[in-house]
Amino acid sequence: RQHFGQQSDEFNLAKVSFSPTIIVHASIHVFNKEHLRLLSRGPTYVPPYQMTKRRNLEKNYKQLQHDLNRLFVKSNVNMIQSMFLQKQIKDSYMEMFSMPILSQSIHERAHYEQQLIEQIQNDLKRFNLILRRTHDQQNVFYLGDRNSFEQLSQEFMLQTDLFEIDMTIDKENVQATRDYLTNKIKLMNCEFENIFVNTTKYKDELKKINVVIDKVELPYLYFLPDLSKQPLLNVKPMMLTTQYSATGTDFSEKFHNYIDQYDRLRSTTNFVTITINNFYHLVPHHILLSTLLDFFVKYYHLPIVENIHITKIVRLTSLFLHNNRFYYDGKIYRFLQGGPSNSGLIETLSNIYLNLMDNFLINQSSTKQNEFYGRCQNQIFFTWNQSLNELEQVLKSMKSDYHHLSFDIHIGKNLNYLDLYLENHNGILYSRVHHQHNQQPYTLPYISSKGNSIRTYSHWLRSSLLRAIRYCTSIEDFNQERIYLEMTYLANGYSIDFIDKHIQHFFKFFDAKSLQQLPLDQGAYKKIRHRLFNFMREQRQHKEKKQESFKKNRRFHLSYIYDNVGPKSRFNKKLREILSKHVQLPNTTFENNKLQLDIRTKTQHSLNSLLSGQRPSHPIINKKIN
Incomplete structure (x- = not known):
């Protein structure tokens, strides 16, 4: 079947036996096969053709209007000129997106899915059911009895x-x-x-x-x-948050550099991981x-x-x-204790608090024995080359000093850290991608409705391939992970053409065509891995320069709602033409006054926002505070 965000002349939702499915814990429901098939597309799925009514277009333009106003203020555009530009851009937006050209099959699909959504909404109320995305940040729905779910929630609050x-x-x-x-x-x-x-x-x-x-x-x-x-x-x-999903990409690079530089991985070296629960709510505010x-x-x-x-x-x-x-x-x-998990300040305060524990563990190991130590939020990893009795004493002291915290500790020569599997194979590091055993296989991550799922999933495939090369020390493991990613996208409705296009682009961009040839060449793979580590360092430097450009008001974010059926490329080109012609940056040289725009689209309502009912209906929420 076609990827859900792409247009197709075939109105066909083919059966895929291993595709991710909704998790049903409800004692009774009346959803048929078509309802469950739609829900199995996950909370990220955005039904097409939602915004063609003029009142929807007016509402959706407000985000772009807000971003443009910020750009005009920072670029010292006078009020009359800014009003003229706003009108010109809005007229183009309304004209282009009010009459999208749709195929008959997309029209039928949109109408059919809207009927299914309305039926699901009614049945959720009628049978007192709750539909929520799962906490593990996967693109999977959970269907359960509302009374049981709310009872657990009330028990937590008490x-x-x-x-x-x-x-x-x-x-x-x-x-x-x-x-x-x-x-x-x-x-x-x-x-x-x-x-x-x-x-x-x-x-x-x-x-x-x-x-x-x-x-x-x-x-x-x-x-x-x-x-x-x-x-x-x-x-x-x-609480109104998109959880940060930690990965071991930077960790993998630094750990490999440590092993190559210090040659400290011995056959007797143990790995230690410590997970600290409640990272965003560690201690009371006064502490x-x-x-x-x-x-x-x-x-x-x-x-x-x-x-x-x-x-x-x-x-x-x-x-x-x-x-x-x-x-x-x-x-x-x-x-x-602590605060919202989407707060950068809370994360900073938690890191400062845990810095004391970092110093304690580092003083016990790294400084004396040149061990490797790292922490990503609440996940700690370090190597240990001394006796296990000494390690137990260190951990005992840590637990005593931080008795108010809850720890999950693992020690061994093979274990998981973040999304990475590590093994000390007689003094040689072996690693590969780790997939959680308690998660559905072949699932994509959940994407907030504020983002653009099509663009994000396209980038996720590329970043997952990068991750596979950097994590997998063996070319055989990389090949297996590549196949797993292809199966994941197939299971989630992406076409073979879409997958093959992105895979081939990846190998061509990184000059890694040899990884597709048989027999698999471990020597060539090692050289490509080394080159990719260098590439990621360059990417970080480029990202820092890009962020610096935003700070200096030379690069601007612009975003607007997009329904996957309008002339996005044509509008973006028109938007750039208008702004480049009329807006120049103040206090810059002629060579450096070019306007840099980062234009992004956001999707309409996802299934999560249409069906989850997580936003309360109380008037204190749905009106401004005053």
Whole structure:
């Protein structure tokens, strides 16, 4: 069958026996084969032909309008000129996307799928069922009984010490809650001015952090099913977030460099992994704040960070931590430990806190014995060349000093770290890609509805092939992983032509055609692996330069909603022509004033947003706070 985001003249959903399927835990449901087939496309799937009505186009243009306004302000475009450009661009957008040319089969498919979605929505309500994506970030749906799921969620909220109830919402007087939250925001803004004192000197900083009351929305908490310990079902709290998916790509490169440089991998060398639970909720706020201050004093050694005194930074951090509120089940909650997992600041504070444990473990091993040590968020890995008794003593001391944390520790000559399998084979490192045994095979990752799934999955295939070469020390393992990736895309509805095009482009781009020839040549494979490690270092440097260009306001993000059926390439070309002709960057030389645009599209509503019902219907959520 065709990839779900591509146009096709054949309205055909072919059967694939090993394709990823919805996980059904419901005691009763009336979904037929066609309903389940649609749901098995996963929460990322975006049904076609959703945005052709003019009111939808008007709504979808607002994101691009917002991005253009930012570009015009930073480029010193006057108001009259910006209004003229906005009108010209909007007219082009409305004209091109209001009348997309669709084949008869796409029209039939869109209408048919819309009928299926409406039937599923009705049956979810009628039989009191819940449909959610799984917590493991795979593109898989879970179908279960709503009462059982909500009971587990309520038990979590009653037992957890991560949050406290800040306010119970009066159903008859929701405005009282809005007034309470508005007052909290006003107090925060006043405290910002108290912290900086000199509001003229710090006007730019205040402008960035001041909370605009009529634009802020209250976050909400929802739960996802955790099936990692099947048949036992657990639930995990989420808050408007896309989880960071850690991979071992950088780790693999650094570990190989360590082995080549120091020649420390012996037949007796053990590997150790430590997983720290609740990375975003490690300790109460006062401990995070004291750790932050200690970090500045002991390690930074300077009182000022980017023109802001460290005491101001600690006070601002305290404001952030103590004012993280969210909605759940008719109540306003406040974080007591850590904060939202989509917060870069929480991740930084957690890393600073765990830096003390890093230093402890490094002092016990790496400094003395030149061991390898690394940590990715809550995942620690290090080598150990001393006795296991000494290691047990080190781990015992660590557990004693950090008794409030929960650890999952593994020791051995072969183990898994992140998505990588490692084995000490008599002093020679063997590694390959690791696939979780408790996940469905041949599944793609979940892509947020805010992104473009077609573009992201195309990039994911390339990055997965790169990962396979960098992880797999054996060409046979790489070949098996390549086949696994091809089967994964076939199972998820991608055409053979699509897969072959991307595979061939990958081998041609990296001059690795020899990897497709028989017999497989391990010597040629080793040379290609070495070249790819160098390529990734160059890519990181290029990415840093690109980010620097964004900081200097020379490169701009522009995005808009796209339905996979409109003239995207033609509109993007028109958009670039208009902006390049009328917008020039200030304070740059003639050679360096070229406008750099990063134009991206976002998809319409995915099955997840159409069917999961994770957004509460309470009026405190669906209206602005004031």
